[in-house]
Amino acid sequence: MKANIVIIGGGISGTSIAYNLALKGMKDIVVFDDNYMTGGATGRCGAGVRQQWGTKMNCILAKKSVEFFETAQEVLGYHRDVEFKQEGYLIVATNEKEDATFAKNVKLQQSLGIPARKITVDEALEIVPHLNKDAIVSATFCPTDGHLNPFLMTDAYYVAAKRLGVQFFYREKVLEIIKENNKIVKVITNNHQVETNKVVNCAGGFSKEIGDMAGVDIPVYSENHEILVTEPIEKIQGPMVISFAENIYCQQVPHGAFIMGRSTIGVAHNHDISSTHEFLDEMAKTAVHLLPPLANLRVVRQWGGSYNISPDRQPIIGDTDQLEGFYLACGFSGHGFMFAPMTGILLSEVILGEKTTIDITDLHINRFKNNKKTDYETSVV
């Protein structure tokens, strides 16, 4: 089998990259994924889409991605509803330090055209009446942030990419990347041998291992982030509610269920994605403290998924100096789903040698060379 490019990882990033390459006319694109579609980080994420970030690059990636999501259903010609709901993200400040940081963040966001604003406790209560007002000092709100169904959004890209001729092989594991004279010549899976000169590494939690396979050292690691979902109820909450200090994100999805997650302090750097009762305990305490009526909701299911963390918690998108034809889209640090439209557009431009839509020098892996100081993202749960 021959391919112009092999994409390793068939989650939201891989399907978006494949779709964008095919749309630009590239033929013989092959995607491998060792799991079912969205069996990795994509299908395990919190289904949120936000533009309220602390670094300029994350703001721009998010804003332009939201612009795509607004038209995704029609553009991709998808026959199911991707459940895009723009009812905002309410980010609450629980202390003066956060209040000051958020004021600065909102200024940055507004300067980039993102309609976020700083609001008072009373204004926050108008948006989410069941918030514990004693737990917060202020908030920021962006009405065009929201929710999107990760399974169906990935399927939408997948269906559109297949229509353009992309070949997908799920449940097929890449075992080896063969090089000759520091050039890629072949990719070997448990079922295929593919002659190719180009490989995209968008393997999510396993990007480091794929990098190692190609002899390219990528400064990322994976860690388990747990999450749970409740029974569905009638709609009571429009926006996603986040607190970085309390360590919680919580939204009611269109289906009626509440999805909530938090990070586990000191969690090991590995591929564990199991569920713990410690998470359940801490999650319950945090949710009931910040959003008291949620105490009455039954937990239906919990699960875990990998954040693939980069040193500055901004993604790594671009080519590599070490190996010609080896491209990266990894290290999304928990936000690969919401940046996927831009990931696909930007990396397809890099691969085809086009001028990129935005300057992405700051997303290149070279930014970590010689301990250069990069823009560190603090707005992460």
Added chain:
Amino acid sequence: MNKKDIIMCRCEDVSLQDIHDVLEEGYTTFEDLKRILRIGMGPCQGNTCGLLVQREIAKYLRKPLNEIETHKVRPLTNGVKLGSIVEALKNES
């Protein structure tokens, strides 16, 4: 009986017709069906629909039932209120 009127998943209101439509689209595992239709994601966590879906997949693929993978079982085994967990923790400390 009309396949639209045969309910396979009572939690998420999924009919036999829905299952057959998605199988026809080429999604032939429980994990795929679950993510597209929400089947098995409701309060019973697939305890009711699990075997029914497995049978439909087996029939569609013309394979023996024991070759069809069931979906991944996740905690909790029973719905528990968030408030009950918080109360239980108070009693512990």
